[in-house]
Amino acid sequence: MNLFERVSIKKTELKTRLVLPPMATAKSTPEGYASDALCDYYEKRAAGGKIGLIITEHSFVSKRGKASANQMSMASDDVIPGLRKLTETIHKYDTKVIAQINHAGSATMSAVTGSAIISASAVLNPGRKAGLADEIPGVMTAEQIRAAEKEFADAAVRVKKAGFDGVEIHSAHGYLLNQFYSPLTNKRTDEYGAGSLENRLRIHKEILQQVREAVGEDYLIAVRFGGCDYMEGGSTIEEAAEAAKLLERYGADLLDISGGMCRFDRPGHKEAGYFSDLSKAVKDQVSVPVIVTGGIRTVEEANDLLEKEKADLIGVGRPFMKNPNWGN
Ligand SMILES: Cc1cc2nc3c(=O)[nH]c(=O)nc-3n(C[C@H](O)[C@H](O)[C@H](O)COP(=O)(O)O)c2cc1C
Numbered sequence: 316m317n318l319f320e321r322v323s324i325k326k327t328e329l330k331t332r333l334v335l336p337p338m339a340t341a342k343s344t345p346e347g348y349a350s351d352a353l354c355d356y357y358e359k360r361a362a363g364g365k366i367g368l369i370i371t372e373h374s375f376v377s378k379r380g381k382a383s384a385n386q387m388s389m390a391s392d393d394v395i396p397g398l399r400k401l402t403e404t405i406h407k408y409d410t411k412v413i414a415q416i417n418h419a420g421s422a423t424m425s426a427v428t429g430s431a432i433i434s435a436s437a438v439l440n441p442g443r444k445a446g447l448a449d450e451i452p453g454v455m456t457a458e459q460i461r462a463a464e465k466e467f468a469d470a471a472v473r474v475k476k477a478g479f480d481g482v483e484i485h486s487a488h489g490y491l492l493n494q495f496y497s498p499l500t501n502k503r504t505d506e507y508g509a510g511s512l513e514n515r516l517r518i519h520k521e522i523l524q525q526v527r528e529a530v531g532e533d534y535l536i537a538v539r540f541g542g543c544d545y546m547e548g549g550s551t552i553e554e555a556a557e558a559a560k561l562l563e564r565y566g567a568d569l570l571d572i573s574g575g576m577c578r579f580d581r582p583g584h585k586e587a588g589y590f591s592d593l594s595k596a597v598k599d600q601v602s603v604p605v606i607v608t609g610g611i612r613t614v615e616e617a618n619d620l621l622e623k624e625k626a627d628l629i630g631v632g633r634p635f636m637k638n639p640n641w642g643n
Contacts, residue, residue: 316621318614318629319365324604325568327480327535329367329628330409332621333642335360336571336608336630337415337483337539339372339386347375347388349397354404360635361408365642368628369410370537370571371401373417373485376466379428380418380491389416389470398477406478413481413537414474418463420491421452421500433459435495436502441546442489442576460507460518463491468525471536481535484522487573492519493541496558497576499549512554516561523566538567541575542593545582550575552596559597571606572597572626579609579632587616591625598626606630 319331342353360366374387381388388394398414405412421434422443434440434452455463467484474482486492494500495518501509507517519538526536540562542555550558559570572594573579581589587610588594594607608630611617617629634641 316624316627318617318621322367322604322627325535326533327411329411331365331367332628333366333368333617334606334608334628334630335366335369335635336606336632337370337372337485338632338636339383341383341385343385343387345385347386347390348394349387349401353387354401357401357412358404359639361405361410363635363640363642364408366410366635369405369412370483371412371414373415373490374470376416376418376470377463379430379433380420380423380463380466381428382417382419382423382490383427389414389473390466392473395473395477398473398479402478411480413483413535414477414479415483415485415539416467416470416474417485418466418491420494421450422489422491422494424448424450434491435500435507438500438502440489440494441499442493442578454503464518464521464525467522468529471526472529475530475534481537481568482526482530483537483539483571484519484526485539486519487539487541487575488578489541489576492522493575495519496541497544497550499544499546499576512557512561516558516565519562520565523562527566535568536566537569537571538562539571539573540597541573542597544575545577552593555593556596556600559601563601563603567603569604569606570597570601571608571630573608581609585610587611587613588620588625591620595623595625598624604628608632
């Protein structure tokens with residue numbers, strides 16, 4: 316495998332295996348509409364010419380799931396025209412684009428959401444960023460779980476209407492779905508509880524099913540999977556390999572591997588592909604393509620990971636944030 320060769324995911328053909336991973340820019344308007352500055356940011360990176368797939372930054376599926384100010388919104392139909400302009404701009408460069416959709420759960424503040432924060436359990440989020448208020452979330456009721464699932468499905472429909480090539484469900488970096496997956500934040504005893512991997516992934520299963528029903532068989536659905544917390548008592552690599560098989564069975568077409576409660580950095584690790592032990596464990600178990608991101612800074616490092624079959628696609632984030640022409 317080589318970084319600059321064409322590759323197909325389902326029916327979507329990418330011109331390279333190079334991915335711009337989702338990175339929040341806070342360039343949307345205060346309401347969450349795509350701004351000219353946001354379009355310009357993505358256009359500059361697509362125009363760099365080498366990116367096969369852009370995954371746009373996390374967008375909130377509902378006000379209650381909003382993570383931060385000036386975050387992109389996928390929460391109402393009126394965002395669609397602005398996003399259509401964004402996808403048309405990126406497509407001019409023969410670059411594919413999928414949208415990441417997210418619910419922050421307890422990784423936010425009521426000052427941002429305008430209502431009490433909620434999560435799988437009443438546990439302080441261990442992955443919360445410095446500066447977030449120490450708010451203990453309310454435990455989600457069955458009705459609130461159903462509502463959040465519908466919000467994901469409704470957001471996925473907007474993603475499709477806006478012309479994106481696919482949708483990515485965010486289950487990493489300590490956000491809501493990760494809170495259900497991680498034993499550090501899921502202390503439930505019901506069917507969504509910590510008792511088994513199937514229970515910890517039940518909300519994922521239900522969301523994947525509802526999203527699939529809403530967008531159709533051919534549409535690309537990715538999951539950004541925070542496979543391991545790298546924290547005592549947290550989710551493990553061994554579990555990630557099993558969980559990945561379930562996510563594939565539930566309908567994921569692409570697994571985008573990153574960290575869990577440790578977020579996108581891995582404590583004590585700076586090497587190229589610092590999540591590649593995790594992506595390799597997942598890739599060995601699934602037949603859908605796998606992305607690895609984290610610390611990759613040269614084409615040689617990317618190709619080395621591909622040759623060692625640690626992943627099928629390579630995400631390069633912060634270098635592109637600093638330099639839109641990194642790919643050249
Ligand atoms: C400023 C910033 C914002 C980010 N926002 C998101 C996001 O919205 N969704 C997500 O899944 N990851 C997000 N990430 C994580 C990146 O996708 C990526 O995993 C991380 O930067 C590690 O890759 P790198 O070493 O190539 O930068 C963000 C990272 C940074 C630096």
